[in-house]
Amino acid sequence: MVKKMQTVDSPLATEPISKLLIRYSVPTTLTLMVNYLYNIVDQIFVGQGAGITGMAAVNVAFPVAILVNAVALMLGDGCAANVSLCLGRKDQDTADRIFGHGVTWIIVSGLVMAIVGALFAPRIVRLFGTTDTAYDESLAYLRTIAVGFPFQLICPAFTAMIRADGSPKYTMKCMMAGAAINVILDPIFIFGFHMGVVGAGIATVIGEVVAGSLCLLYLRRLETVRLTRTALRPTRALTIRILKLGFPSFLTQVLTALVQIVLNNLMRIYGAATIYGSDMALSVYGMMMKVYQIAHAMFVGVSSAIQPINGYNFGAKNYARVRHTYRMATTIALVISACWCAIYLLLPRQIAALFVSDNPLYQDCAAHFFRLYMMAFFLYGIHMTTASFFQGIGKPLRSLAIPLLRQGVLLIPLALTLSATYGLDGALFAVPIADCLTCLLCVIMARAEFRGWKKRGWLEEE
Numbered sequence: 350m351v352k353k354m355q356t357v358d359s360p361l362a363t364e365p366i367s368k369l370l371i372r373y374s375v376p377t378t379l380t381l382m383v384n385y386l387y388n389i390v391d392q393i394f395v396g397q398g399a400g401i402t403g404m405a406a407v408n409v410a411f412p413v414a415i416l417v418n419a420v421a422l423m424l425g426d427g428c429a430a431n432v433s434l435c436l437g438r439k440d441q442d443t444a445d446r447i448f449g450h451g452v453t454w455i456i457v458s459g460l461v462m463a464i465v466g467a468l469f470a471p472r473i474v475r476l477f478g479t480t481d482t483a484y485d486e487s488l489a490y491l492r493t494i495a496v497g498f499p500f501q502l503i504c505p506a507f508t509a510m511i512r513a514d515g516s517p518k519y520t521m522k523c524m525m526a527g528a529a530i531n532v533i534l535d536p537i538f539i540f541g542f543h544m545g546v547v548g549a550g551i552a553t554v555i556g557e558v559v560a561g562s563l564c565l566l567y568l569r570r571l572e573t574v575r576l577t578r579t580a581l582r583p584t585r586a587l588t589i590r591i592l593k594l595g596f597p598s599f600l601t602q603v604l605t606a607l608v609q610i611v612l613n614n615l616m617r618i619y620g621a622a623t624i625y626g627s628d629m630a631l632s633v634y635g636m637m638m639k640v641y642q643i644a645h646a647m648f649v650g651v652s653s654a655i656q657p658i659n660g661y662n663f664g665a666k667n668y669a670r671v672r673h674t675y676r677m678a679t680t681i682a683l684v685i686s687a688c689w690c691a692i693y694l695l696l697p698r699q700i701a702a703l704f705v706s707d708n709p710l711y712q713d714c715a716a717h718f719f720r721l722y723m724m725a726f727f728l729y730g731i732h733m734t735t736a737s738f739f740q741g742i743g744k745p746l747r748s749l750a751i752p753l754l755r756q757g758v759l760l761i762p763l764a765l766t767l768s769a770t771y772g773l774d775g776a777l778f779a780v781p782i783a784d785c786l787t788c789l790l791c792v793i794m795a796r797a798e799f800r801g802w803k804k805r806g807w808l809e810e811e
Contacts, residue, residue, distance in 0.1 A: 359436075361661040366674050370654050370681070376517040377508060378650025379525075385642035390532055392639050395549050396704040398539040399486070401632045401711065403546050404704065406486035408635025409479040409613065412606040413466060413491060417501050419602030420458050424451055425506030426656070427595020429513035430740055433657045436573060437664025443587075444573075448510065449580020450587050452568065455506045459499030466495030478613030480627050486546045493550030500554075500561030507564040513657050514573050520564060527560030597740050597748035604756035609638060611761050615768050615776040623773055625714045630773065633714045636704050637722060644689040648730050651682050652737035659741035668807040672799055675738045679795075682730025693723040718777060725781035728788040735791040739798075747794060754790055759783035 361369065395403040428451030435444035466473070474487040494501075504527075508520040531552050538548025568576055613631060620630025655678045662670045693700075701715030732751050739748035760783040767775030802808045 361658055369658050373517050373654035374650040376521040377653050378647050379521045382646040389639045394535045394539050399545045401628055402483050404632040405483040405628050406490055406546050409474050409477050409487040410491045412477050412609045415606040417498050419599045421502040421506040423595035423599030424455050425509035426598040427591040429509035430594040431590055432513045433660030434664045437661035445575040446580045448574040450583050453581045453583055459502040463495050463498040477610050478617050490546040490550050493547050497554035497557040500557040503561035503564050523560045523563035527556035531556030594745050597745050601752035604752050608756050619773040633718050647685050648733040651678050652733040656741040663742040679734045682734045686730040687727040690726040693719050721777035722780050725784040728784050731791045732787045755783050755787040
């Protein structure tokens with residue numbers, strides 16, 4: 350049932366951009382932060398209750414969670430970007446059908462990934478870098494969290510779709526409810542019932558089930574689109590449209606998972622040759638990635654916020670507003686990058702102490718890792734907003750080029766090459782090199798795009 354429909358005077362076309370960015374980015378950022386809190390809380394409680402080996406086990410399963418998120422964002426962002434473009438063009442019927450397609454594929458994909466994760470868990474944890482000492486715990490944790498994959502997939506996917514429907518605060522409330530349950534149950538299962546990493550996994554699954562169920566309830570209160578039985582039956586044409594615009598988000602997450610898989614294995618191989626050892630190197634790298642997700646949530650919040658704004662205004666041919674949105678979002682992202690870079694470089698020991706407080710060598714390892722890996726993090730924000738900009742205006746290939754270059758062309762080959770010569774330090778130092786070169790690409794691509802708009806007469810000369 351439709352309560353109200355998008356009108357000519359949509360806020361996306363008329364409200365101040367700064368107000369829209371706050372409205373759309375803050376709820377999304379908080380939603381993702383709460384989502385990532387699942388993994389951070391697990392890591393903290395596991396570190397206190399199961400030690401470094403338990404943390405290494407949780408880290409091995411983390412790329413699987415990223416891959417689930419990759420499918421979620423491909424479907425959710427692809428659906429949301431298409432819906433925003435259709436609403437900007439006043440094509441209500443197509444927007445309704447695309448939304449329905451997204452709902453169907455999200456549910457089907459979640460069930461498939463749960464089955465695959467449970468059946469192939471032994472092979473997955475070996476491939477993803479587990480050590481012999483952490484194998485049993487890695488396997489037990491992955492099989493536990495696989496039960497919750499359908500609901501884990503629903504939350505990030507519906508975040509984008511509900512944001513496109515004009516209610517960005519709703520999923521924030523859903524995720525906060527799930528996170529609160531997770532935080533309460535983690536110590537009960539880990540310490541009270543002495544269930545270790547399995548207890549952490551059970552607490553996570555229960556939280557995800559609650560949050561995902563609340564997201565599904567939103568389908569009864571849609572505001573700008575209709576959900577009909579006909580729309581739930583996928584067609585090839587509209588499915589391709591969803592996948593086409595969602596693929597950059599998917600590739601970004603898949604490459605992120607691939608980076609973690611490669612570096613997990615490099616931590617295992619080259620960590621053994623250092624004073625830290627394989628388990629500690631793997632554990633510290635995993636902890637660093639969990640903390641990094643908090644900053645990443647802010648970048649995703651800002652970059653996701655510009656998608657409905659740019660999609661609607663590009664569809665409505667308000668090109669100057671699109672450019673202004675990109676510039677403002679990029680400035681905000683760079684400020685966030687600089688702040689987090691300072692935190693990572695100045696407070697690595699304090700961060701590590703949250704997870705393992707009684708091991709000085711662990712904190713030394715964390716300080717070393719943070720200062721190499723996060724050296725150029727102050728540039729990180731620009732590639733997120735630039736990729737989202739191209740995705741929002743319906744140019745997925747250009748959006749695709751950014752994560753492909755950073756992670757596939759630069760980071761992974763550099764990590765493999767430099768580690769062969771410089772060991773653990775070479776693997777870590779590959780990241781700041783990739784960040785610097787990707788930032789340069791983003792500046793070149795954005796300037797070229799806007800010059801093209803000026804030549805077509807879409808923008809006035811400045």
